[in-house]
Amino acid sequence: MVDFVDKLGDWNPQLLRELKGRLKVFSVCTAIATSLIGQLLILLVQLSGIPNEKYPFYGEYCGLRASYEQQRIQLQGQYHELQNQFFIYSESTKFDVAKIQELRNKISQTHSQINEINGNFSQEFCPLDAIDMQKWWLDHYSSLFLILSVIFIFTLLVGGTYLLINDLAKEERRGTLTFIRLSPQTATSIFTGKLLGVPSLIYLLIATAVPLHFCAGIRSEIPLSYIFSFWAVLIASGILFYSTALLFSLCNSWLSGFQPWLGSGSLLVFLTITMHLSDLSDSYSNYVTSWLMLLSPFSSVVHLFPNLAHTYNNSGLGQLQWFYLPIGATKVGFVAFTLINYALFTFWVWQAIKRCFHNPNATILSKEQSYKLVFCFEAMIVGFAVQQVKGGNQWQNVVSANFVFLSFYNLVLVVALIAMLLPHRQAVQDWARYRHQDVSGRQGFWHKSLLQDLLKGEKSPALMAITINLFIATIPLLIGIVLLPIDNLNSDIFHTLDKTQLILAVALFFSLMMIYATIAQMIWMLKTSKRLVWVSVTVATMILPPIILLILGVRPNNNPLPWLFSTFPWVSIGYTETTTIFAALLGEFSVLALLMFRLTKQLRSAGDSATKVLLGSSVTQV
Amino acid sequence: MGKELAICTCGLTKQFDRHVAVNDVDLEIQSGEVYGLIGPNGAGKTTLIRMLASDEEPTTGEIYLNGDRLRRDKSNPTIKRRLGYLPDDYPLYEELTVWDYLDYFARLYRLREPRRTQRLYEVLELIQLGNKRNSLISTLSRGMKQRLCLARTIIHEPIVLLLDEPVSGLDPIARMQFREIIKVLQEAGMTILISSHILNDLAELCTSVGIMELGFLVESASLQQLYQRLSRQQIVLSTLGKLEELLGELKNNPLVEEWEVLSTKNSVQVNFSGKQEDCADLLRSLIQADIPLTDFHASQENLETIFLKMDHKQAS
Numbered sequence: 001m002v003d004f005v006d007k008l009g010d011w012n013p014q015l016l017r018e019l020k021g022r023l024k025v026f027s028v029c030t031a032i033a034t035s036l037i038g039q040l041l042i043l044l045v046q047l048s049g050i051p052n053e054k055y056p057f058y059g060e061y062c063g064l065r066a067s068y069e070q071q072r073i074q075l076q077g078q079y080h081e082l083q084n085q086f087f088i089y090s091e092s093t094k095f096d097v098a099k100i101q102e103l104r105n106k107i108s109q110t111h112s113q114i115n116e117i118n119g120n121f122s123q124e125f126c127p128l129d130a131i132d133m134q135k136w137w138l139d140h141y142s143s144l145f146l147i148l149s150v151i152f153i154f155t156l157l158v159g160g161t162y163l164l165i166n167d168l169a170k171e172e173r174r175g176t177l178t179f180i181r182l183s184p185q186t187a188t189s190i191f192t193g194k195l196l197g198v199p200s201l202i203y204l205l206i207a208t209a210v211p212l213h214f215c216a217g218i219r220s221e222i223p224l225s226y227i228f229s230f231w232a233v234l235i236a237s238g239i240l241f242y243s244t245a246l247l248f249s250l251c252n253s254w255l256s257g258f259q260p261w262l263g264s265g266s267l268l269v270f271l272t273i274t275m276h277l278s279d280l281s282d283s284y285s286n287y288v289t290s291w292l293m294l295l296s297p298f299s300s301v302v303h304l305f306p307n308l309a310h311t312y313n314n315s316g317l318g319q320l321q322w323f324y325l326p327i328g329a330t331k332v333g334f335v336a337f338t339l340i341n342y343a344l345f346t347f348w349v350w351q352a353i354k355r356c357f358h359n360p361n362a363t364i365l366s367k368e369q370s371y372k373l374v375f376c377f378e379a380m381i382v383g384f385a386v387q388q389v390k391g392g393n394q395w396q397n398v399v400s401a402n403f404v405f406l407s408f409y410n411l412v413l414v415v416a417l418i419a420m421l422l423p424h425r426q427a428v429q430d431w432a433r434y435r436h437q438d439v440s441g442r443q444g445f446w447h448k449s450l451l452q453d454l455l456k457g458e459k460s461p462a463l464m465a466i467t468i469n470l471f472i473a474t475i476p477l478l479i480g481i482v483l484l485p486i487d488n489l490n491s492d493i494f495h496t497l498d499k500t501q502l503i504l505a506v507a508l509f510f511s512l513m514m515i516y517a518t519i520a521q522m523i524w525m526l527k528t529s530k531r532l533v534w535v536s537v538t539v540a541t542m543i544l545p546p547i548i549l550l551i552l553g554v555r556p557n558n559n560p561l562p563w564l565f566s567t568f569p570w571v572s573i574g575y576t577e578t579t580t581i582f583a584a585l586l587g588e589f590s591v592l593a594l595l596m597f598r599l600t601k602q603l604r605s606a607g608d609s610a611t612k613v614l615l616g617s618s619v620t621q622v
Numbered sequence: 623m624g625k626e627l628a629i630c631t632c633g634l635t636k637q638f639d640r641h642v643a644v645n646d647v648d649l650e651i652q653s654g655e656v657y658g659l660i661g662p663n664g665a666g667k668t669t670l671i672r673m674l675a676s677d678e679e680p681t682t683g684e685i686y687l688n689g690d691r692l693r694r695d696k697s698n699p700t701i702k703r704r705l706g707y708l709p710d711d712y713p714l715y716e717e718l719t720v721w722d723y724l725d726y727f728a729r730l731y732r733l734r735e736p737r738r739t740q741r742l743y744e745v746l747e748l749i750q751l752g753n754k755r756n757s758l759i760s761t762l763s764r765g766m767k768q769r770l771c772l773a774r775t776i777i778h779e780p781i782v783l784l785l786d787e788p789v790s791g792l793d794p795i796a797r798m799q800f801r802e803i804i805k806v807l808q809e810a811g812m813t814i815l816i817s818s819h820i821l822n823d824l825a826e827l828c829t830s831v832g833i834m835e836l837g838f839l840v841e842s843a844s845l846q847q848l849y850q851r852l853s854r855q856q857i858v859l860s861t862l863g864k865l866e867e868l869l870g871e872l873k874n875n876p877l878v879e880e881w882e883v884l885s886t887k888n889s890v891q892v893n894f895s896g897k898q899e900d901c902a903d904l905l906r907s908l909i910q911a912d913i914p915l916t917d918f919h920a921s922q923e924n925l926e927t928i929f930l931k932m933d934h935k936q937a938s
Contacts, residue, residue: 006735013729020722175713178677182707183730184699359694361679430681437682
């Protein structure tokens with residue numbers, strides 16, 4: 001045992017430290033006891049519903065009721081048949097007294113039999129030997145399996161996220177992270193240790209309940225491969241959400257004690273919403289929102305165990321396609337795609353973790369990395385918009401909705417890019433002041449050029465990079481518009497739009513996003529401690545105008561002009577003249593040019609040497 | 623050529639907003655030296671040390687440790703293993719025991735058994751905390767915590783040690799213990815850069831001294847050179863006779879630059895520019911002049927006096 005601990009410590013010192021700090025006898029006993037008591041309570045609640053002599057006759061598992069029901073139907077059929085014959089032999093053409101008498105007796109006999117059966121229906125309880133216990137146990141185990149799966153998802157993801165953010169925030173607060181940072185260990189080693197060690201008690205809590213989960217799964221006749229698939233998805237989602245939590249903690253230490261609550265609270269809201277949405281068919285089919293749903297492990301639960309989740313294949317998951325690839329057609333395909341999706345975004349989160357750990361003042365991602373990330377993100381979400389649409393004219397509405405969803409995703413993307421790429425004020429100042437020194441040491445025209453610095457530089461302003469990223473993000477929209485098989489798009493959302501109008505809408509969105517990004521960069525360079533607040537306010541104003549317009553009752557069909565300048569110009573384009581749209585676009589470009597001019601001036605002033613500032617101030621004083 | 627340079631910086635600059643904390647510093651420290659960094663608060667000492675420890679990114683300039691370029695954005699495991707850094711606030715994991723804390727850092731620096739346990743015992747003995755190895759860190763005194771943090775800094779046997787104000791806030795006994803540890807480390811061949819306001823401690827420990835002012839490294843020389851250049855010889859004389867007679871004789875000696883009558887009875891302090899032979903000549907001449915001397919004591923100006931005399935008191 002000692003040897004194993006020693007080897008574990010040599011492999012990952014961070015993991016050993018976390019385990020040593022957490023796996024104390026009392027904590028371990030408490031975790032195991034909590035898990036066992038929890039399992040017992042769930043079992044007791046389940047077993048309290050076991051059918052007994054007071055099981056209602058109308059209960060789901062009473063076999064007698066079904067048998068009576070069948071007999072009654074049969075007798076009622078006979079009764080109707082006899083009555084028909086009675087009417088036939090009562091007619092003048094076929095009148096037969098003997099037959100009528102015989103039928104009358106039979107009718108009366110059948111009627112009394114029906115009454116007898118009806119009498120049975122009035123009984124309150126089901127006899128014990130008539131209860132279908134086999135079915136009850138099957139449903140009981142299915143329900144137990146589902147309850148445990150839901151508990152695992154919430155406990156593991158929300159609880160673990162809270163612990164990880166809290167732990168890292170504490171390390172950052174007391175300054176111990178600096179020493180770890182200065183050690184020769186890699187970020188991967190340190191954070192793998194944190195990831196495996198910090199939530200160790202939660203792992204223990206869940207591991208104690210795993211046997212019951214497997215037992216319930218096998219008893220409810222779920223194939224083992226499906227249960228393992230569920231665990232693979234849960235573990236992969238855990239790695240992604242935990243890694244994101246670590247990154248969140250590294251980048252937002254200013255949030256202090258509120259940090260863990262904000263992080264795990266957001267995840268709780270996400271999981272709760274996706275849990276409720278996962279069994280709705282519209283959540284998946286044809287829309288780019290499918291990507292967001294795939295991030296939630298509940299999608300896999302619904303797909304793997306449709307009978308348990310009571311969706312009975314109506315969730316639309318079966319029809320899910322990605323670039324016409326039928327990923328929802330098989331369970332293996334769906335799970336594999338979900339895992340690839342988790343792996344892809346976990347990879348990007350770790351790229352950011354490595355950067356932020358080694359240099360807390362660096363931007364979350366480098367400019368070059370951001371281009372690749374945006375490409376991956378766009379490829380992933382656009383794939384869900386490119387799929388077979390059922391129904392005649394329904395596709396126009398689907399395409400329109402996807403335009404709205406894509407532009408909303410792109411809005412979130414711009415916010416994320418601002419957060420990830422804006423260099424610290426000090427970095428921009430250093431770049432403006434000392435760039436000439438750095439450039440003088442480089443060889444070749446391209447390496448010395450300003451453009452190269454703006455596209456790839458670590459400290460240069462992020463506007464050029466955001467522009468490139470916006471191009472990458474809007475290209476799929478433009479391709480979609482060009483490839484539309486008709487000239488006009490008629491839909492409930494847009495009214496009627498031709499291709500030129502759609503392209504103009506993309507241009508309006510682009511220019512508006514650039515204006516916001518420029519303002520954010522300018523604020524980020526201000527000499528005030530409230531920079532973050534102001535940038536947050538700017539970002540919030542991206543989302544607020546449409547909401548305010550809706551509250552004020554300004555509808556795009558009645559008053560399209562204000563909507564033209566909002567974050568969602570799409571909705572008003574159909575109600576506006578093309579010349580007005582051009583004028584709006586021209587106006588936005590003018591504002592952008594003005595802001596760029598102001599930013600350049602701000603950068604020049606930041607790059608002034610101390611002597612120049614001193615001489616400048618003395619001249620002013622003279 | 624002298625020994626290899628353990629630390630070398632070229633045009634090292636750090637700017638915070640418009641404020642230049644470290645300005646174009648070219649620092650050269652040879653292997654095995656104990657280099658004292660002195661200067662007023664805000665002169666840029668801590669920023670310089672933080673940059674050398676790769677805890678802060680330089681605005682411009684380069685840092686070389688044993689000839690290898692130090693870059694912050696790279697993980698640099700080899701260079702990191704050569705470095706030991708003790709910041710002025712020494713944060714610790716209060717919930718760990720002394721042994722577990724050191725064991726954790728030994729593992730972080732990839733020390734393997736049986737060397738790890740052996741090294742842990744060595745450093746615990748050096749910092750005199752062997753008897754506290756199973757105590758929780760939260761129960762240690764400030765001096766002990768400071769020594770424990772030093773132990774953490776040297777656990778991986780770095781060849782360059784950066785100590786930022788290591789004795790601030792310690793009582794005289796703790797300071798003395800700390801000085802002794804540094805001497806042992808110096809004997810072990812470590813290159814040590816130490817910043818401190820307690821100049822007497824530095825004078826006792828250091829082989830070279832650098833003075834920082836306004837973010838510039840205004841002086842960097844061996845302690846011997848500094849004394850030769852800036853420290854004057856002082857002689858304290860006491861007489862049983864009349865002070866005027868003694869002063870009269872002193873005035874005749876051209877090597878006596880100035881004198882100051884001390885408050886104690888019939889004593890005078892003289893700034894003397896001659897060598898030791900000249901000092902002996904002066905004593906001989908005074909005795910021949912029948913001055914009844916009771917004390918003749920020659921001494922050098924200490925580091926603190928030199929520093930104050932140099933008037934490098936401006937923060938950057």
